[in-house]
Structures are given as C-alpha cells and as structure tokens.
Amino acid sequence: xxxxxxxxxxxxxxxxxxxxxxxxxxxxxxxxxxxxxxxxxxxxxxxxxxxxxxxxxxxxxxxxxxxxxxxxxxxxxxx
Numbered sequence: 001x002x003x004x005x006x007x008x009x010x011x012x013x014x015x016x017x018x019x020x021x022x023x024x025x026x027x028x029x030x031x032x033x034x035x036x037x038x039x040x041x042x043x044x045x046x047x048x049x050x051x052x053x054x055x056x057x058x059x060x061x062x063x064x065x066x067x068x069x070x071x072x073x074x075x076x077x078x079x
Contacts, residue, residue, distance in 0.1 A: 002053055002063060002071050008036050009074045010056040010063075025055035 011021050011032075018036070022029040027048055035044055035052070053063070064073040 002049060004036050004038050006063065006071060006074050007032075007052060007056075010061040011036075013061060013074060013076050014056060014059050016059075021052065021055065024059070025051040027051055 007021075011018070016024070018032045019029045022032045025032075031044075031048060032052070035049070038044075057063070060077045062075050062077050063071045064075065066072045
C-alpha cells in the first residue's frame with residue numbers, strides 16, 4: 001500500500017495539482033486533499049488508492065518496494 005507522503009511525492013514529481021491528480025484518477029479533488037493531509041495510518045477505500053496509484057504510474061511514476069514488500073520510495077521512470 002502507498003502512503004500519503006508517497007501520493008504527495010508522486011504528484012510533485014509530475015508537477016500535478018491535486019485537481020489534476022483527481023481528474024486523472026477519476027476521484028474527487030477533496031478525496032485527494034484528504035488522503036494527502038491524513039497521517040501515515042490513513043483510512044481509504046482500496047479502490048480509491050489503487051486508482052490514484054494507477055494514474056501516477058501511467059504518467060511515469062515508479063514506486064519502489066523494499067525487501068519487506070512495503071513501498072518505500074517513488075521516482076520517475078527513465079526515458
């Protein structure tokens with residue numbers, strides 16, 4: 001699962017506003033705002049988080065998983 005910090009980082013890497021991310025993911029801007037503002041243990045519907053993750057991945061963001069299977073970082077896909 002991705003964290004609120006990773007959502008913000010992915011959006012920042014892309015230079016997207018919260019509204020742009022919401023539009024690309026097919027969710028409301030208030031949903032993005034709430035997810036990003038929540039603490040590390042945020043509660044969200046799995047489908048919503050996956051829509052956001054899929055939208056930023058389609059735009060070139062890569063999520064990096066550690067040996068523990070948890071996602072620890074984000075970067076942009078190389079050319």
